[in-house]
Amino acid sequence: MTLGSTPADRIERHKFVDRAYHWTMAVAVLILLVxxxxxxxxxKFEWVGIHWVTGLLLTFIVLFHIIRACFWQNFWAMxxxxxxxxxxxxxxxxxxxxxxxxxxxxxxxxxAAIASGLLMxxxxxxxxxxxxxxxxSDKSWGLVYAIHGLAGMALVTMVxxxxxxxxxxxxWQFTRSMLRGWITRKEYTDHHDPRRWPKS
Amino acid sequence: xxxxxxxxSIYGGSDTxxxxxxxxxxxxxxxxxxxxxxxxxxxxxxxxxxx
Numbered sequence: 001m002t003l004g005s006t007p008a009d010r011i012e013r014h015k016f017v018d019r020a021y022h023w024t025m026a027v028a029v030l031i032l033l034v035x036x037x038x039x040x041x042x043x044k045f046e047w048v049g050i051h052w053v054t055g056l057l058l059t060f061i062v063l064f065h066i067i068r069a070c071f072w073q074n075f076w077a078m079x080x081x082x083x084x085x086x087x088x089x090x091x092x093x094x095x096x097x098x099x100x101x102x103x104x105x106x107x108x109x110x111x112a113a114i115a116s117g118l119l120m121x122x123x124x125x126x127x128x129x130x131x132x133x134x135x136x137s138d139k140s141w142g143l144v145y146a147i148h149g150l151a152g153m154a155l156v157t158m159v160x161x162x163x164x165x166x167x168x169x170x171x172w173q174f175t176r177s178m179l180r181g182w183i184t185r186k187e188y189t190d191h192h193d194p195r196r197w198p199k200s
Numbered sequence: 201x202x203x204x205x206x207x208x209s210i211y212g213g214s215d216t217x218x219x220x221x222x223x224x225x226x227x228x229x230x231x232x233x234x235x236x237x238x239x240x241x242x243x244x245x246x247x248x249x250x251x
Contacts, residue, residue, distance in 0.1 A: 037222075037225060040222045040225065041225075138216050138218075139216060139217065141218075142216055142217030142218045142219060143217060145218060145219030145220065146203075146204050146217060146219050146220045148219075148220075149219050149220025149221075149222060150203065150220045152220075153220065153222070153224060153225050153228040154228060156225065156228050156229050156232065157228045157229070157231045157232040157235075158232070159232070160229065160232030160233060160235075160236060161232050161235055161236065164235075164236040164239070164240075168243075170243075
């Protein structure tokens with residue numbers, strides 16, 4: 001019998017709704033990066049429509065995640081606390097310091113991309129409005145485009161790092177939990193402090 | 201290499217910021233790859249996995 005093969009040996013780490021959010025966000029970010037950067041690299045196609053529709057989807061699911069994290073999840077489980085800083089390599093709670101730092105960085109980049117992207121949406125013809133390139137001054141548009149572009153390029157770095165950790169065998173418990181929702185009881189006792197992430 | 205792209209003013213004024221410099225895209229990708237290699241080497245040499 002393999003570990004985790006019975007429900008009694010499993011510790012729930014991510015509910016289905018949170019896994020669905022994660023994978024929807026992953027697909028959205030990949031579509032956004034491909035539609036943003038392939039044309040710059042010389043692959044020409046009609047990318048604007050796909051890009052803004054996917055960006056709008058990303059905006060809605062990130063909003064959903066923020067609301068869910070604030071009211072239905074343990075918001076503080078992802079926040080860096082004093083114990084993380086005092087003993088960064090001690091057994092963590094649900095998330096270790098590296099995961100919290102990654103989440104913080106990706107949150108800043110995604111929110112910057114969304115905020116600037118929503119402003120840039122004003123320069124695109126949509127079913128809701130005609131484009132208005134004079135909505136902001138040239139200087140302001142330049143700043144908005146710079147933030148959007150830098151956030152997008154930094155997301156390329158972050159995606160590479162994220163995929164690497166997801167594929168590392170010693171991180172497989174986290175990848176499996178994002179696919180199937182659980183870690184084994186042994187993984188829980190070996191890698192987590194039950195005081196900081198209590199599970200029965 | 202600048203982080204930003206600028207447009208020259210046809211009226212002789214100061215250049216205007218128009219966005220990020222996408223010539224940096226390969227460097228951002230390389231930064232990710234460099235992190236991956238550095239971490240993999242560190243884990244293999246200095247902190248081998250117990251699992």
